[in-house]
Amino acid sequence: MAAIIDGKAISLQVKDELKKKVEELKEKGIQIQLAVIQVGDNPASAVYVRNKKKGCEYIGIGSLSYELAGDVTEEEVLSLIQELNGREDVNGILVQLPLPSHIDEDKVIKAIDPKKDVDGFHPESVGALCIGQPGFVSCTPAGVIQLLKRSGIEIEGKECVVLGRSNIVGKPMSILLLRENATVTIAHSRTKNLKEVTGRADILIAAVGRPKMITRDYVKEGAVVIDVGINRDENNKLCGDVDFEDVAPVCSAITPVPGGVGPMTVAMLLYNCVESIGLYS
Ligand code: GUN
Numbered sequence: 001m002a003a004i005i006d007g008k009a010i011s012l013q014v015k016d017e018l019k020k021k022v023e024e025l026k027e028k029g030i031q032i033q034l035a036v037i038q039v040g041d042n043p044a045s046a047v048y049v050r051n052k053k054k055g056c057e058y059i060g061i062g063s064l065s066y067e068l069a070g071d072v073t074e075e076e077v078l079s080l081i082q083e084l085n086g087r088e089d090v091n092g093i094l095v096q097l098p099l100p101s102h103i104d105e106d107k108v109i110k111a112i113d114p115k116k117d118v119d120g121f122h123p124e125s126v127g128a129l130c131i132g133q134p135g136f137v138s139c140t141p142a143g144v145i146q147l148l149k150r151s152g153i154e155i156e157g158k159e160c161v162v163l164g165r166s167n168i169v170g171k172p173m174s175i176l177l178l179r180e181n182a183t184v185t186i187a188h189s190r191t192k193n194l195k196e197v198t199g200r201a202d203i204l205i206a207a208v209g210r211p212k213m214i215t216r217d218y219v220k221e222g223a224v225v226i227d228v229g230i231n232r233d234e235n236n237k238l239c240g241d242v243d244f245e246d247v248a249p250v251c252s253a254i255t256p257v258p259g260g261v262g263p264m265t266v267a268m269l270l271y272n273c274v275e276s277i278g279l280y281s
Contacts, residue, residue: 003253010150011263018274022060033062034092034273035084040070045096055266074103078111085113091276092118115280118272136272141173143264155180161198163187164207206241214242216250225254228261
């Protein structure tokens with residue numbers, strides 16, 4: 001039976017380290033504040049935003065909350081971002097995605113000052129990551145690296161397969177694994193012989209957004225399986241991209257959903273907020 005990688009416990013470790021750093025910064029008179037913008041009333045977004053604000057409170061940093069109506073105009077969102085870009089008491093700006101379809105997400109992301117882009121979504125942040133320069137790293141993939149490292153799982157030289165090629169997870173995940181000297185394959189919906197490809201992985205990262213798609217026939221015996229998916233199954237119960245019950249008996253370590261990658265995303269957002277002081281002040 002696989003070891004269960006406890007994302008809740010590891011995220012608490014990270015948050016407690018950050019809490020100490022925040023105290024030290026406060027003693028030097030440095031305060032940190034995150035601005036969170038939420039548009040509309042997507043219930044999943046509301047849960048994520050609440051967890052992010054609770055995380056700020058836990059480590060002792062400020063959070064400003066902007067809950068905008070679903071019919072807000074793109075111009076209004078952009079002008080709020082401009083205002084926050086100019087505020088010295090705001091270190092990080094986060095716009096919770098997805099946005100309603102009448103608002104251009106790319107335009108909104110680009111409007112955020114890269115110095116305050118704690119989500120790591122701005123093209124400048126992504127470019128810096130690709131060429132190994134300092135900048136904010138997308139929180140979910142950064143959290144996966146921390147989960148692996150803090151569980152004593154070596155990445156260097158391993159065959160890593162990332163299933164999914166989104167801008168938020170799949171692409172930055174593959175770059176981060178490469179930075180850790182893994183051999184990386186990105187697989188996706190058009191990949192031929194998918195089971196053969198995922199079956200080569202020492203570390204398999206599932207980020208496709210398809211409930212319980214990964215069964216044991218996709219997984220090499222003894223592999224490490226990281227499940228980034230957050231979906232609802234046929235009974236409306238939270239589940240990942242991995243069929244946990246089926247896969248756990250054949251792998252060496254696995255993340256559960258919930259309680260795996262999810263809490264790490266919040267912890268790494270907080271990490272980025274604290275990091276903003278070192279990177280840009
Ligand atoms: N929507 C889903 N994941 C994320 C995330 O990490 N950040 C933001 N801003 N929106 C998201």
